[in-house]
Amino acid sequence: MAAQRVSPDPGRVEVAIRREYGLLAPVYERVWARYLAASIVHTLDRLPLSAGDRVLDVGCGTGLLLAGMRARQAELDLHGIELTPAMLRRAGGRLGEAATLRIGSARDLPYPDAHFDIVTSTNMLHDIAHDHADVIGEWRRVLRPGGAIAVTDWDPGHLGTRIRARALSLIGRRPTLHTPEELSELLAEADVRVRGAQAYPAGTWGLWTVHGVRASSAAPVRPGETAGA
Numbered sequence: 001m002a003a004q005r006v007s008p009d010p011g012r013v014e015v016a017i018r019r020e021y022g023l024l025a026p027v028y029e030r031v032w033a034r035y036l037a038a039s040i041v042h043t044l045d046r047l048p049l050s051a052g053d054r055v056l057d058v059g060c061g062t063g064l065l066l067a068g069m070r071a072r073q074a075e076l077d078l079h080g081i082e083l084t085p086a087m088l089r090r091a092g093g094r095l096g097e098a099a100t101l102r103i104g105s106a107r108d109l110p111y112p113d114a115h116f117d118i119v120t121s122t123n124m125l126h127d128i129a130h131d132h133a134d135v136i137g138e139w140r141r142v143l144r145p146g147g148a149i150a151v152t153d154w155d156p157g158h159l160g161t162r163i164r165a166r167a168l169s170l171i172g173r174r175p176t177l178h179t180p181e182e183l184s185e186l187l188a189e190a191d192v193r194v195r196g197a198q199a200y201p202a203g204t205w206g207l208w209t210v211h212g213v214r215a216s217s218a219a220p221v222r223p224g225e226t227a228g229a
């Protein structure tokens, strides 16, 4: 299983993230334009978007990915959830009535089981100071059997990413980075059939996108558990 550093207080980390992204929101897209463009295109290219699909973007930020989906397929039922109000306001300004947006945490989604055809998340998992197997299990819970999931995040195999992660740790933030192989393993444990895992450069960063399909409606078996127990 992928290595996971457990934080004693994920809620406190979320307060710090809200503060940080509250300050960054006005400049976010300008400062990280190249990295964002690459991550959005690579993620979109792995999504089987069909008319009528209900889609959730977890940690949707300023709504760039949701807007990209809409540009490729106009007939989508788009949803975004995001921790930081200042980021979500920008998403609202961009998407207007085209998406349903809510404030909330990626580790406790306010949606019914199997509600979405597609679940995505870009550049966000590293921020969550909570067991990532549980978080991925929560994303899988809201995805219907046969639905698609694509996750994009920072690649610890890339020097530029490691330098930035180190810089963040100097200001008290300790991002949890996974390799694409580790993320594939976490998805497989959550009963997702991984269809591809690709690492790529994005400006001076390194990112990866892992995508797959939820296999069945049976509850995934976690290590130490017995099926049906």
Ligand SMILES: C[S@@+](CC[C@H](N)C(=O)[O-])C[C@H]1O[C@@H](n2cnc3c(N)ncnc32)[C@H](O)[C@@H]1O
Residues within 6 Å of the ligand: 014, 017, 018, 021, 036, 039, 058, 059, 060, 061, 062, 064, 081, 082, 083, 084, 087, 104, 105, 106, 107, 121, 122, 123, 124, 127, 128
């Ligand atoms: C680097 S930004 C990425 C935003 C967007 N997905 C993108 O690629 O442009 C990280 C975002 O994740 C949000 N975030 C961090 N932790 C979160 C959590 N636990 N639940 C929901 N959103 C979270 C932050 O507020 C921030 O907007």
